[in-house]
Amino acid sequence: MTEYEHISVLAREVIELLITEKKGTYVDATLGMGGHTARLLEALPQDASVLGIDWDPEMAGIAASRLERFGGRVKIAQGNFANIDEIVAREGIRSLSGALFDLGISSLHFDKPSRGFSLKHDGPLDMRINPDNPLTAYTIINQWPYEQIEHLIRVCGERHSGRITKAILAARRTRPLETTGELAALIEKVAPARGEKTHPATKTFLALRVSVNYEFDNLTRGIQKIMPLLKPGARMGIITFHSLEDRIVKETFRIMAKMGGWELVTTKPVKPSDEEVAANKRARSAKLRVIEKL
Ligand SMILES: C[S@@+](CC[C@H](N)C(=O)[O-])C[C@H]1O[C@@H](n2cnc3c(N)ncnc32)[C@H](O)[C@@H]1O
Incomplete structure (x- = not known):
């Protein structure tokens, strides 16, 4: 068990x-x-x-x-x-x-922080279903250009995709974003929840997961x-x-x-x-x- x-x-x-x-x-x-x-x-x-x-x-x-x-x-x-x-x-x-x-x-996957899918528990920005997959959420967040990140978030229905992507690029100029907690907090700051039932980072996390695992x-x-x-x-x-x-x-x-x-x-x-x-x-x-x- x-x-x-x-x-x-x-x-x-x-x-x-x-x-x-x-x-x-x-x-x-x-x-x-x-x-x-x-x-x-x-x-x-x-x-x-x-x-x-x-x-x-x-x-x-x-x-x-x-x-x-x-x-x-x-x-x-x-x-x-x-x-x-x-x-x-x-x-x-x-x-x-x-x-x-x-x-x-x-x-x-959602509950185990080390797999890096969780909004609730801090963990590495990973999100790979198969850990042999070369692409991680860390790579997307810290290395992909603005257009690609904004597009993948927008496609998953996030209306603040521009604002969120700008904040990610501004943050990573100082140092890489390392954890799910850091990313979730950053998104909460620029796109605060307005009475929605889900966390404001939910769609961004979904978009990252879908992209990491094609x-x-x-x-x-x-x-x-x-x-x-x-x-x-x-x-x-x-x-x-x-x-x-x-x-x-x-x-x-x-x-x-x-x-x-x-x-x-x-x-x-x-x-x-x-x-x-x-x-x-x-x-x-x-x-x-x-x-x-x-
Ligand atoms: C929603 S869970 C399945 C739960 C399962 N039906 C049960 O009752 O326990 C989805 C599972 O599919 C696996 N998965 C996701 N994408 C896959 C893929 N492309 N090929 C094979 N397995 C995949 C995930 O690792 C995960 O364990």
Whole structure:
């Protein structure tokens, strides 16, 4: 057991909507602490299995010990789901009975200060899902030019992108910004909260994380690579946590359905119930979309 917990979002809905075949191999492309994988394995008979993938080796290790009780029914691979075709081939799997993407990062990432994602706990400006990734938030904040930083923050919906970027560039002229706490305090000073429920640095932190981990690119590639691997009748379910990601999924699924060979299972995204949001604040922005291969 780790000291960190992650409550799986929309778990009941995932099971209800993703399982169409009670055999074969399902893929959990964002294994995390293995919550959804455990639920899938519990819902499936003994001869069905799950391949769980996580880009973060720490997470893959945690999931491995948490899922030990399932024995050979679960295989765990460390890697980027953007390369899901190679990962699946390496595991000797030819086709998939279903696939789940639960995007973003886990509660452990948010809560563990040393990973540098946290607004609440001071830590290094890191934000890498995979610590082998050469790009960090530190590099972006201390080395990228004004135009690039301002653009990435603006794209993630921050209306004070200009003001925030100017403050970052002014601060780094004296010395580099080192920690999440320093960056959050700087943003709070130039773009103070005006009754919003979230911290004024929330969108800047999201923009940095998405850029450090090229999350939009991974998502597009992951969907494309998994399409030929799914069997007819198999479903792909994707849970997103912000509107930019949801827009990519909505648009991609719409095009797939229009091209033919795919049918939308959810025409509107499935959202968590009030009870789920009350029990898990992180679920409040979750949206699940599902598509089926014909
Ligand atoms: C929201 S968490 C998943 C939680 C999981 N469904 C559970 O129930 O415990 C997302 C996970 O996806 C992983 N991840 C993010 N981007 C990834 C990528 N491109 N390839 C593989 N894993 C990725 C993160 O490291 C994180 O552990």
